[in-house]
Every structure is written in structure tokens, then in C-alpha cells.
Amino acid sequence: xxxxxxxxxxxxxxxxxxVEGWLEDLRxxxxxxxxxxxARLNLSxxxxxxxxxxxxxxxxxxxxxxxxxxSTPEFDKRTRDVKLQWLRKHMPSVEWDEICIVPYxxxxxxxxxxxxxxxxxxxRKEWGRGAYPETEIxxxxxxxxxx
Numbered sequence: 400x401x402x403x404x405x406x407x408x409x410x411x412x413x414x415x416x417x418v419e420g421w422l423e424d425l426r427x428x429x430x431x432x433x434x435x436x437x438a439r440l441n442l443s444x445x446x447x448x449x450x451x452x453x454x455x456x457x458x459x460x461x462x463x464x465x466x467x468x469x470s471t472p473e474f475d476k477r478t479r480d481v482k483l484q485w486l487r488k489h490m491p492s493v494e495w496d497e498i499c500i501v502p503y504x505x506x507x508x509x510x511x512x513x514x515x516x517x518x519x520x521x522x523r524k525e526w527g528r529g530a531y532p533e534t535e536i537x538x539x540x541x542x543x544x545x546x
Contacts, residue, residue: 402457404513411516414439417436418431426469428474433481433485434485440537446492462486465503514529
């Protein structure tokens with residue numbers, strides 16, 4: 400298994416789908432749901448684990464997240480900017496090796512390898528071995544540290 404840990408953002412690191420009016424906002428090209436999404440888990444705890452995995456075990460840390468299905472090139476750019484701001488605000492101590500915020504539907508398995516955490520079951524199936532739901536983040540990362 401490659402020493403890379405890949406995270407989705409919406410529904411995985413944050414509670415994007417719990418932002419009231421998220422779908423209507425996206426259809427109106429508003430980035431508000433990306434900005435307003437609350438953390439889905441204890442990101443301070445996650446950051447400590449990630450920094451340890453990166454420093455002590457030489458893991459690469461990556462974000463692979465989609466832009467909106469309802470999109471324009473200008474909206475994609477604004478979406479990327481807001482997602483980057485969200486990461487800086489909520490996980491400032493993590494030095495991501497790569498952040499890929501790509502058009503909706505881009506095959507994520509073509510952009511990463513190793514471990515994936517994503518709330519979307521279809522994406523996990525496409526990824527194959529090493530793909531886990533967001534509910535397993537701490538269990539899997541702690542298991543890696545114990546190896």
C-alpha cells in the first residue's frame with residue numbers, strides 16, 4: 400500500500416450536506432455552503448494524527464475534492480478558493496502535500512493512491528483496496544500508527 404492518505408472534503412471532513420439550502424445555493428452558483436459547512440469530526444485531533452503520520456512515517460497527505468455538479472469555470476474557481484480557505488481555517492497546522500479541487504465527476508482513483516477517506520460509496524468502490532468511509536478515519540489512522 401502506498402504511503403499516501405487522501406481525503407474528500409464535502410461530507411467527509413465537513414458536514415456540507417447539513418448546511419440548510421446547500422443544493423439551491425449550488426444551483427444559484429453560491430459558494431456559501433462550502434464556507435459555512437461545520438467540521439464533521441474533531442479536526443484538531445485529526446491534524447495531530449496527520450502531522451505524526453507525515454513526520455514520523457513519511458506519509459503524503461492529499462485532498463481530492465469535487466467542485467459542484469452545477470458549474471461554470473468561474474464558479475469552479477470561486478469554489479476552489481473557498482475550499483482552500485476552509486482548510487486553512489479549520490486545519491491550519493496540516494501541511495498538505497497536494498490539494499486537488501477538481502471538476503465534478505473527475506475519477507478520484509486517477510488522482511491518488513494509498514488510503515482514501517470518502518463518504519461516497521461509489522467512489523470508494525472505484526478506488527478499491529484502502530478506501531474507507533469517513534466514519535473510519537480515526538480507527539484506520541490509529542491502526543496505521545500502531546503498525
